[in-house]
Amino acid sequence: MNRIFRSSKLLFGILFLVLSGILILSGFSDWIVEWLWLDNLGYEQVFWTIKLTQVLLLAAALAVALGYVLPNMNILAKKFGTMSFGNSPLAQLNLHQISSRKIRNVFMGIGAIFSLFFSLAFFMRWDTYFRFHWDETVGQLDPIFGNDIGFYLFRLPFIELIQNSLTSLVFFVTIILTILYIYSGAISFGSQRNIMIPADIKKQLGLNFGLWFLLLSWGFYLERYNLLYNDNGTVYGANYVDINIKLPVLWIIAILCFILALLSFYQLYKNRLKWLAGTGITTLLLGGLGLNILPGAIQSFKVDPSELQLETPYIEHSIEQTRTAYSLDKMKTRSYSAQPAERMSWATIDKNEETIENIRLWDPRLLIQTYRQLQEIRLYYQFYNVDVDRYHTNEGYMQMMVSARELSEEMPEQSDTWVNRRLQYTHGYGMVMSPVAQEGSQGDPRMVIKDIPPVSEINLQVEQPAIYFGEHNADYKIVDTNIRELDYPRGDKNIYTNYKGESGVSINNFFEQLLFAWNFSDLNILLTDYINDNSKILFWKKIEERVKRIAPFLRLEDDPYLVLNEGKLYWIQDAYTTSPDYPYSEPYNDEYNYIRNSVKVVVDAYNGTTDFFVSDEDDPILKVYRDIFPGMFKSLEEMPDGLRSHLRYPIHIFEAQMDKYNKYHMTNPQVFYNNEDLWTRPNETYAGRSITMAPYYVLTKLPGQEELQYLLISPLTPNNRDNMIGWMAANSDFPNYGEVSVFELPKDRLILGPAQIEARIDQDTEISRQLALWDQRGSRVIRGNLMIIPIEDSFIYVEPVFLIAEGVDIPQLQRVIATSGDKIAMQPTLQQSIEALYGKREQRVAAPADSAAAVPGVPLPADTSSAALSQLRTLWEEANEAMQNGDWTLFGEKMNEIENLLNENQ
Secondary structure, X not given: OHHHHHHHHHHHHHHHHHHHHHHHXXXXXXXXXXXXXXXXXXXXXXXXXXXXXXXXXXXXXXXXXXXXXXXXXHHHHHHHHHOOOOOOHHHHHOHHHOOHHHHHHHHHHHHHHHHHHHHHHHHHOHHHHHHHHOOOOOOOEOOOOOOEHHHHHHHHHHHHHHHHHHHHHHHHHHHHXXXXXXXXXXXXXXXXOOEEOOHHHHHHHHHHHHHHHHHHHHHHHHHHHHHHHXXXXXXXXXXXXXXXXXXXXXXXXXXXXXXXXXXXXHOOOOOOHHHHHHHHHHHHHHHHHHHHHHHHHHHHHHHHHHHHHHHHHHHHHHHHHHHHHOOHHHOEEEXXXXXXXXXXXXXXXXXXXXXXXXXXXXXXXXXXHHHHHHHOXXXXXXXXXXXXXXXXXXXXXXXXXXXXXXXXXXXXXXXXXXXXXXXXXXOEEOEEEEEOOOEOOOOOEOOOEEOXXXXXXXXOOOOEOEEOOEOXXXXXXXXXXXXXXXXXXXXXXEXXXXXXXXXXEEOOOHHHHXXXXXXXXXXXXXXXXXXXXXXXXXXXXXXXXXXXHHOOOOEEOOOOEEEEEOOEEXXXXXXEEEEOOOOOOOOEOOOEOEEEEEEEEEEEOOOOOEEEEEOOOOOXXXXXXXXXXXOOEEEXXXXXXXXXXXXXXXXXXXXXXXXXXXXXXXXXXXXXXHOOOOEEOOEEEEOOEEEEOOOEEEEEOOOOOOOOEEEEEEEEEEOOOOOOOEEEEXXXXXXXXXXXXXXXXXXXXXXXXXXXXXXXXXXXXXXXXHHHHHOOOOEEEEEOOOEEEEEOOEEEEEEEEEEEEOOOOOOEEEEEEEEOOOOEEEEOOHHHHHHXXXXXXXXXXXXXXXXXXXXXXXXXXXXXOHHHHHHHHHHHHHHHHHHHOOOHHHHHHHHHHHHHHHHHOO
């Protein structure tokens, strides 16, 4: 019997341990996995700082909540344990038959659950606490209350979190107590509207209502600051009515709520419910009148008739603060003469030949199809998108299209096994690179890096082509196992390898395998025999997810881009610090009203190492995180020079700044109020529909500069107009990185915008006829990005034309349209289109006095017949006419015919 007892005890002990282990795994497996992963990357400090902060916030909030809720629940339980309930609705529950202890346990349990939900709000808002605790001063004051901007960015959000949470907690508890006391019959109403409340319940409710009114008073005091975020006025932020009507009313309501709190506490000693009710009704009436009716009346009868005069100071506040929040105040404004491009000479074109050779013709939206068709090579590889970058090569400083050959997210059906998905097919391989303006023999791009293994036609070599970390394929992989990984295919054979990189969490014992089997819901991790002592598991391999898990407090650019540096592949991810709490600053897309591109993140595509570099040393928000996580952020000077040369001004912040500049370049309050000079982003035509023109990167020289600069640019047009009014450019090359310039165009003459250029192309009969002829059954014509390229003090407009054959999804660059505004040319190459616009490079030949004279420098044969002379005279006249008309293509053709005729008569 004892043996059976001991066996049962042992069995129960084992079962307890197993169940405990399951509970620990289910509750903390995510944290354990995250800790192991961050520790492997060297960011263990991030894990412990965030998690400990969350736990402490939860514990502190829970302690406060329990300290308030449980005593109230305890009093309520005691009252319920002694009540008869009479004829109240709760009498039907027969609560008097339940022991007081059970009633107390139930109420205390409900109170504990309620407190836990309250505490979770603080658990989730750890980042708000970080900014509060490690706050920074900005050194600028808000124009209404005179507080440092840091008060709004760092301190106020957490203070409001405390006030809102406590107010909600006290309100719900107080309401629940009041309702239960009324339904239980403890609070009754007499025939003469007298309220009968026992003394102990009166004290309890008096304390709770007093506390609630005290918190409401605090809330209305804080509500004053929210006037700075008002979006219903003439401008974003506080306006005349807010400051002169709502602000005094908020002060009055805050004081009345404080008086209500005192009256509630006074009920502990004297019965003055009428005073309490009267003050409460007064507060409600003043609040409704002063915050809803009176502001509308003042707006209609006083402000609207003199709005500009009264709102001018507040318009100035909004302009100043919005410009600062988006760094618009740091932009350089310059005039740009935009001379007619017809005046451009070949000397100017030759001087800017590098710019013209780097005008992007290949459209990333179409080029990706070409890469997929020609360079994926195997079904388990895939190109997902195309990035634009620039490289110094032995052929010059060139803008390039770059795409990574990543592992496909879907395996071929015959290869879709667990071993292949997790152990053997572990990484992508290599990249494709092609110049933005060069094409091959069949209208496809010239690929200067291509194939497997990578073959390069330039002085850039890919020495480590394996891509374990990329933009896609988030599945976990187990590497360095007993089965070798596919490295790359070579002909009919495959080359295999084992991962030797630094990343990866050990998975060489039972408990680690159990942990990851549980976390990824994959029992095969436990059952496989391929895992050995050196095996590691790679997960969270997508660049954006990887960076976000290390630094969840940063906002990320949508598209990281691939960089080749010293034979290795890297991903560069732009990251931002943002806030929705900058006073008087108008939000962008209702997401934030302050933004800085403060961080550049570099991820090694093979090793997975992730480094954070500071690109804006002055950003106060980033200073907070540098204080919290010392050593996490490196100086930009520590970034290798090769990688620094590939940093780009990111598109997202450029678009946000452009959106705000279109309105907030108007710094005169009257002009701003009347929207006299409102700008907007232009539209272009793509695939037969009008779309907003996206910013684009170019290699060009800014006016007054001799060096090629890598710029992100966009034209700008007046609101509801199609002509161009200016263009914005952000520099991506050091030492001028981050400089944003706005070039304002003359307003006294028409500068054609993208939509107008598209319309002129559509109206050109020869181009329309040719495009319609190609766009027949069996083929499809797509006009790519319209590029407006500044060259010295003029523009040249370039648009590629692609032809896609039915059934073969490989776009071919068929023609290039170039226009100077008035003249339009469509030729097979950009160079030919430019020559069609400006004439060929050969010097013009002056026409001889006698049109029948022989071609200068070419002696006529002695036996030339009169018929040959007549034909020669006709050809020369046609060539001379073509020369005078500037038709250099026809002139060249006629000169060739003249040369052939002379050769025939030798």
